[in-house]
Amino acid sequence: MSTIIHSNADILNMETRYRAAFINTLSGFKSANLIATIDEQGQTNCAVFNSVVHIGAHPPLLGFICRPDSVDRHTLENIQTTGVYSINHIHESIYLQAHQTSARYPKHQSEFDATGLHPEYLNGFKAPFVKESAVKMAMQLKSILPIAINGTLLVIGEIQSVSLPEDCMQTDGSVDIEKASTVAISGLDSYYKTQRLAKLSYAKPDSMPKVIG
């Protein structure tokens, strides 16, 4: 199998869209989530994000990377105004609709209306959830960290509640997200289902990990 090497100069010389497609695949598989918000006038917004990342378990924090000059901006504005949002896993039956939320709809048009996904309001939480999602989290904004080097932002929120199918809870506390049909993303446009190779035991220096599931 022959190997190809792209240098930093090669990358900087790539055509813009080609480079974006290339670099976006290099981090590996990405999480697939819909972030839903509402503005003070009651206008909802829903957008696909592939950059949601674990920040910490105690307190329970998730982050995502936001580009203020892109379609992300309505999401960001609403989060800054209301302080709340929801993160909803994308599963195998809604990935087409989820991808469609990345189209540049005008601010007055909700992606919920445009894509066939449905807003759902639960337990008095102000931001909508995605009704079709199996795993839904209510998030409270905690911090927005500017990433000076390219003008993006790391938006961090604390999990206020998690709703998920009871039969996806495993005995060790982990959620079987494959059983929930959660998908993975590569790059900007490719969606994947998964097949578990193994759940491994906690690694210790004196023995190799064992397959525990």
Added chain:
Amino acid sequence: MSTIIHSNADILNMETRYRAAFINTLSGFKSANLIATIDEQGQTNCAVFNSVVHIGAHPPLLGFICRPDSVDRHTLENIQTTGVYSINHIHESIYLQAHQTSARYPKHQSEFDATGLHPEYLNGFKAPFVKESAVKMAMQLKSILPIAINGTLLVIGEIQSVSLPEDCMQTDGSVDIEKASTVAISGLDSYYKTQRLAKLSYAKPDSMPKVIG
């Protein structure tokens, strides 16, 4: 299918390991990478990271979340000292060895020796790559952003070069990381292979996305 709801208070009351297992699955599928470094004395280090995330394509930037008080600390120290590191995709044949790098080896023991992975030096780059990986990136440290809320760090580097199998390059610039056998992670300990559902066309407001691959 019955739904279960965990509130913020429920989460804060969970046993520590149970909570860590729970929260670590909620972001969705995660990238699976080995980060390799070297110290000024020539001692190598190699550690599994599931938090590598795309920061931007121009300049080409990847970030990862680092916990300074964990097994991540040797990786961080070496990156701070030398300014360089490599990010290497974990594929289906090395995920056991990759997981084993998370054991708490003493600083004087290289995870390369302990796990059966091999360091490889390419084109005069100071940090080692993982010989067994198919997709390898040389990284130059650009920024370390403190995440004050929980004492973690977002470490951002610029891609200096990328080495990958030539037949994984697609015509639009994206890399077929499934063809490279790159795996995905859920939580702290579960490894997955993937199966592509679809590659979708760029989303536009006036039509639903088309399957293009």
